[in-house]
Amino acid sequence: MLFAAGFGTRMGALTADRPKPLVPVAGRPLIDHALDLAHDAAAAPIVANIHYRAAMMRAHLAPFGVRISHESPDILETxxxxxxxxxxxxxxxxLTLNTDAIWSGPNPLHLLQKQWDPARMDALLICVPGARVAGREGPGxxxxxxxxxxxxxxxxxxxGAQMLVTRDLAEIDRPAFSLNLLWDRMLARGRLFGHVYPGAWCDxxxxxxxxxAENLLEHGNV
Structure with a gap:
């Protein structure tokens, strides 16, 4: 699942005429970097949710065979x-993957597939130590x-990369909500796990x- 429906308001003028996943980084749309990771991990099917500038997103994703979940009339959050x-x-x-991040190091989806343990976990999140994070301010x-x-x-x-089971989603009685509500349920059961990413990451x-992000791709560190 590629999350690609947001408005990208923090991008200012760059998202006035395009959705944030189509903003270029190192000459390629952000979402193409995420698609590389999904294809490399042999993830299938690949689904993307869309909302803002939906027609542009459909046109871009059509050649990749991505299934589309069009959120309308309202955006539904993660x-x-x-x-x-x-x-x-x-x-x-x-597997879910945010489309507004760049990774330098091993494919995070491979790490999730390797470390997943359904006997212990309801979700496994890739987490990055603050010293290897760029583009993000504030606490962890x-x-x-x-x-x-x-x-x-x-x-x-x-x-922004995780593997999870989805059964708790049916119990949340609102149409739009953050995955934080799901994680809180898993935290209470002691079944929310993390894996520390060994590389660097940019929001x-x-x-x-x-x-x-372009500096990270060129040099490999923050």
Whole structure:
């Protein structure tokens, strides 16, 4: 599942005439970098949710055979968007990937596939130590215990790549909601896990993030 429905308001004028996933980084649209990771991990089917400038997104993704979950009339956020896309995705577990980040290092989806343990986990999140993060200000999202269980607060930044089971989505009684609501349920059960990414990562949420991401791709570190 590629999350590609947002408005990209922090990009300012760059998203006045295009959706954020089509903003170029190193000469290619952001979403193409995410598609490279999905294809390399042999993820199938690939689904993208769209909303803002939906026709442009459809046209761009058509040659790649990506299934489309069009959120209309309202955007559904990450949790609602994933739930709406479930008929297109197939059985659990599901990989999800944000399309507004650049990675330098191993494919995070490969790491998720390798580390996934359904006996212990309802979700496994790729997390990046703050020292290897670019384009992101503020505190981290999570800390991790010796067994890999996550807790709120700490230096680890969620990188926007995860593997998870989706059964709890049916129990959330609102159309639009963040995946944080799902994670809170998993946290309470002790089944939200993380894997520390060994490379570097850049959040491309603002125009300044584009140069940071291009520097990361060229040099391999933040």
């Amino acid at each position: 949790g609602g968007g994933l739930r709406a896309a479930l008929p297109l995705l197939g059985a659990d577990p599901v 999202d999570f800390g991790m215990d010796a067994e890999g269980r996550l807790h709120r607060g700490g230096d680890l930044v969620y990188g 491309v949420g603002t125009p300044a993030g584009i140069q940071l």
